[in-house]
Amino acid sequence: MKRGAKSQARSRLIVVSNRLPFAFKRGPGGNWIAEPGSGGLVTALLPVLRNRGGTWIGWPGSAGSTREFAPALTSAGSAAGYDLVAVPLDEAEVREFYHGFSNEVIWPLFHDLTSLCNFDPAYWRTYTKVNRKYAAAVAARADRGDFVWVHDYHLMNVGGDMRALATQARLGFFLHIPFPSPDVFLKLPWRKQVIRALLQYDLVGFQAARDRRNFIACIEALGEEARVEGRGTVVTVTTARGETRVGSFPISIDYNAFMRAAATAEVDEKARELHTLLPGRKLVLGIDRLDYTKGITLRLQAFQDLLVRHPDMRGKVSLIQVVVPSREDIPEYNRMKTEIEQLVGRINGEFARPGGWVPVWYEYRSLTRLELLAYYRAADIALITPLKDGMNLVAKEYCACSIEEDCVLILSEFAGAAEQLRIGALLVNPHDIEGVAEAIRTAHSMPQDERLARMRAMRRSIRRQDVFWWVDSFLRAAIARDLSDFPAPEAQAPQPPSNQLPF
Ligand code: G6P
Numbered sequence: 001m002k003r004g005a006k007s008q009a010r011s012r013l014i015v016v017s018n019r020l021p022f023a024f025k026r027g028p029g030g031n032w033i034a035e036p037g038s039g040g041l042v043t044a045l046l047p048v049l050r051n052r053g054g055t056w057i058g059w060p061g062s063a064g065s066t067r068e069f070a071p072a073l074t075s076a077g078s079a080a081g082y083d084l085v086a087v088p089l090d091e092a093e094v095r096e097f098y099h100g101f102s103n104e105v106i107w108p109l110f111h112d113l114t115s116l117c118n119f120d121p122a123y124w125r126t127y128t129k130v131n132r133k134y135a136a137a138v139a140a141r142a143d144r145g146d147f148v149w150v151h152d153y154h155l156m157n158v159g160g161d162m163r164a165l166a167t168q169a170r171l172g173f174f175l176h177i178p179f180p181s182p183d184v185f186l187k188l189p190w191r192k193q194v195i196r197a198l199l200q201y202d203l204v205g206f207q208a209a210r211d212r213r214n215f216i217a218c219i220e221a222l223g224e225e226a227r228v229e230g231r232g233t234v235v236t237v238t239t240a241r242g243e244t245r246v247g248s249f250p251i252s253i254d255y256n257a258f259m260r261a262a263a264t265a266e267v268d269e270k271a272r273e274l275h276t277l278l279p280g281r282k283l284v285l286g287i288d289r290l291d292y293t294k295g296i297t298l299r300l301q302a303f304q305d306l307l308v309r310h311p312d313m314r315g316k317v318s319l320i321q322v323v324v325p326s327r328e329d330i331p332e333y334n335r336m337k338t339e340i341e342q343l344v345g346r347i348n349g350e351f352a353r354p355g356g357w358v359p360v361w362y363e364y365r366s367l368t369r370l371e372l373l374a375y376y377r378a379a380d381i382a383l384i385t386p387l388k389d390g391m392n393l394v395a396k397e398y399c400a401c402s403i404e405e406d407c408v409l410i411l412s413e414f415a416g417a418a419e420q421l422r423i424g425a426l427l428v429n430p431h432d433i434e435g436v437a438e439a440i441r442t443a444h445s446m447p448q449d450e451r452l453a454r455m456r457a458m459r460r461s462i463r464r465q466d467v468f469w470w471v472d473s474f475l476r477a478a479i480a481r482d483l484s485d486f487p488a489p490e491a492q493a494p495q496p497p498s499n500q501l502p503f
Helices: 040-052 066-080 091-110 121-139 158-164 191-198 209-221 255-262 265-277 296-309 331-351 369-378 393-401 433-445 448-464 467-479
Strands: 013-019 022-026 032-036 054-059 083-086 147-151 170-174 203-206 227-229 234-239 242-248 282-289 317-324 360-364 381-384 408-412 426-428
Touching: 013 040, 013 121, 022 066, 032 066, 040 054, 040 467, 054 121, 066 083, 091 121, 121 158, 147 158, 147 467, 158 170, 158 191, 170 467, 191 209, 203 209, 203 467, 209 234, 209 242, 242 467, 255 369, 255 393, 255 448, 265 369, 282 296, 282 369, 282 393, 282 433, 296 317, 296 331, 296 433, 317 331, 331 360, 369 393, 381 393, 381 433, 393 408, 393 448, 408 433, 408 448, 426 433
Parallel strands: 013 054, 013 147, 054 083, 147 170, 170 203, 203 242, 282 317, 282 381, 317 360, 381 408, 408 426
Antiparallel strands: 022 032, 227 234, 234 242
16 A cells, blocks of 8 residues: 555654755756755654654745656655655745745744835735645645644644644644744734634644743733643643644754764864864854844954954954855845945955955855865854844754864854753854954853863753754654643753654
């Protein structure tokens, strides 16, 4: 019988995300070829999808019909060990659902950047239409007892749309980006619809306690009678619409895989090469997707401020700033790229000396995995200063790759990762230019004992709560009879991950 057939007795996992975990490219004959994506989510979910049988439903990322993608999906799915289902989007849908509502409304709003929001009613209409399309694709494949796990802000309505289709499956949702406080969220013209849609899930997961608190505050601010039970990281919220579990589950990385890969001779050699190219100084690293939430221009201003106010630092540090191209069709992103490049030019123009030290080494491209690991290993200081971030996995990857533990993480207090990494990171307010400059100076002169102790504490925590722990906690929270397994963080004992659907 075909894997995933309706009559299958075991409950399966159905993952739904905006993009499928494969990048689709045209082959030489014009046919589509699927190449595995590099995201951590697929690594984490793979063991469960393979053990229990499962399906991943999402957009292939390019315009094309279901029929055109079918052969590539079938062969990629049989190699991967789970089924792949494409939800094709036409050009108008990509424009108004993906670029429009998802990335010009929810993305800026949920990162507290209301002035960048374009509350175009047409965007909302297309968002609801596309979410219904995803829900129909899921409902056609979900059986009673299956667990449907919907990911991220593109698909908040899918749970409610599936209920409207009378689904019998259990429904979970995880938001990878922050959830804003009521004073920001209430600006959304469709605020009630979004809150009600989220309350249709059996479990709603957030990255941080901050986001979980904001969500509950927004329910109350909208005048919904809500009873909150529990004091741990997962609570039960009961409204007139029913019961929803609401929890925080900090996403993570495959710690062991990063650590092992970073320890290879190849990476070691490439990291040494970087120090040879940029000799006699400490390397400060910033790696970000091109995005206005990442605080790149403020970070460059902080680095400039360091060099202006502390001339003794000139020649002693270089900033390697890697910007990975992203969402290039959105005008705001292009404007930002120009601003970053002008600022890099200004700093280098002011301080660089011919044949000598260059303060900022700037790269606008995607790094290969080898390069990424080598940059992490070579960096003496990581400077990660988003204005707001759901989690920020660069911070965790940097720690995992720092196998000598002799380095420093400077981290924005507004990154979700700060809740966990405050035990070892130098926390900064990314808007405080002089404060960030001082943190670089502190990191530069930090005694070795302190560097080692801080990095060791963070690495221990990330190793314990890796991405497999994350999957396991979310799935357990969905089915646990009671929530005593999810105590407040200070009382938490490490749980061995099972990588199995626990039902
Ligand atoms: C963030 C979102 C993801 C998204 C990624 C890349 O991390 O939480 O859902 O996939 O950015 O953005 P893109 O628009 O290229 O999918």
